Amino acid sequence: MVRAHLYMAVSLAVASSCAAFSSPTLAGLHVASHRGGAAHSLCMAAQKPALSRREAIQAASFLAGAAFFAPRESVAADGAFSLPKLPYAYDALEPHIDKMTMELHHDKHFNAYLTNLNKALEGKDAKSLLDIQKTAIKDGAMLRNNGGGFYNHGLFFNTLGPASESGAPSPALAKAIESSFGSMDKMKEEFNAAAAKRFGSGWAWLGVAPDGKLVITSTPNQDNPLMEGCDGAKMVPFLGLDVWEHAYYLKYQNRRPEYIAGFWNVVNWGKVSEYYETFAAKGVPVNWA
Numbered sequence: 001m002v003r004a005h006l007y008m009a010v011s012l013a014v015a016s017s018c019a020a021f022s023s024p025t026l027a028g029l030h031v032a033s034h035r036g037g038a039a040h041s042l043c044m045a046a047q048k049p050a051l052s053r054r055e056a057i058q059a060a061s062f063l064a065g066a067a068f069f070a071p072r073e074s075v076a077a078d079g080a081f082s083l084p085k086l087p088y089a090y091d092a093l094e095p096h097i098d099k100m101t102m103e104l105h106h107d108k109h110f111n112a113y114l115t116n117l118n119k120a121l122e123g124k125d126a127k128s129l130l131d132i133q134k135t136a137i138k139d140g141a142m143l144r145n146n147g148g149g150f151y152n153h154g155l156f157f158n159t160l161g162p163a164s165e166s167g168a169p170s171p172a173l174a175k176a177i178e179s180s181f182g183s184m185d186k187m188k189e190e191f192n193a194a195a196a197k198r199f200g201s202g203w204a205w206l207g208v209a210p211d212g213k214l215v216i217t218s219t220p221n222q223d224n225p226l227m228e229g230c231d232g233a234k235m236v237p238f239l240g241l242d243v244w245e246h247a248y249y250l251k252y253q254n255r256r257p258e259y260i261a262g263f264w265n266v267v268n269w270g271k272v273s274e275y276y277e278t279f280a281a282k283g284v285p286v287n288w289a
Contacts, residue, residue, distance in 0.1 A: 096262035113149030133226040148222035161268035170273035180214035207235030
């Protein structure tokens with residue numbers, strides 16, 4: 001009787017879990033890499049009228065292992081940072097940035113910076129994310145790479161949105177762009193060049209210089225212009241583009257300029273304008289958290 005109940009419970013569990021395990025992100029990254037083709041074969045089995053007892057036993061073993069690799073929502077401990085959700089669906093930026101890239105970029109890369117940042121802060125006095133940026137370089141590689149990575153990605157994801165809702169810069173931002181670059185096209189041209197010429201991995205930034213003019217720069221790795229001692233122009237960034245390969249390689253491979261061109265279609269100019277007017281134009285770092 002106990003075995004019969006176990007058989008029925010596992011059959012239901014496999015059927016209800018199949019959709020999750022068949023997700024490209026989970027099957028490709030969390031499950032298939034550790035269990036070979038087991039995820040696919042189990043999902044196919046779950047689509048049959050019923051599982052055999054042997055399949056149920058296999059499923060129980062698989063689910064016990066797969067649970068370890070399944071992604072979990074980040075839960076912040078006291079004083080720790082937590083993973084913000086995307087403000088749009090994973091596929092909302094298609095066809096310019098694909099769904100798989102967004103799933104991996106947000107759930108894996110962004111989350112990894114968060115996790116390592118929280119580890120780096122264990123046993124230390126609580127600091128705001130903006131304070132971490134300021135002293136990140138002198139505070140060492142863990143805070144520099146992970147504090148920067150967490151801040152940069154949060155700003156990046158928040159300033160994107162569906163192409164149909166991209167909009168246009170606010171009058172104040174449009175005026176600043178024209179004053180600083182001559183036109184929107186000139187600004188994009190300079191930004192695109194900074195992003196394309198960044199050797200290896202890094203970021204391109206649009207921000208406000210100390211004199212109030214808009215400027216463009218790029219930084220290596222997970223550095224950003226808020227870090228004291230960072231390479232590049234001094235500024236308060238309010239728009240950034242991730243040019244690490246993980247941000248575009250699944251769709252664009254080595255064609256970085258195509259990714260950069262596609263980026264402009266999914267810039268959320270309403271949010272960018274808000275960050276400019278509320279923070280950067282006043283010389284205040286953008287607090288996206």
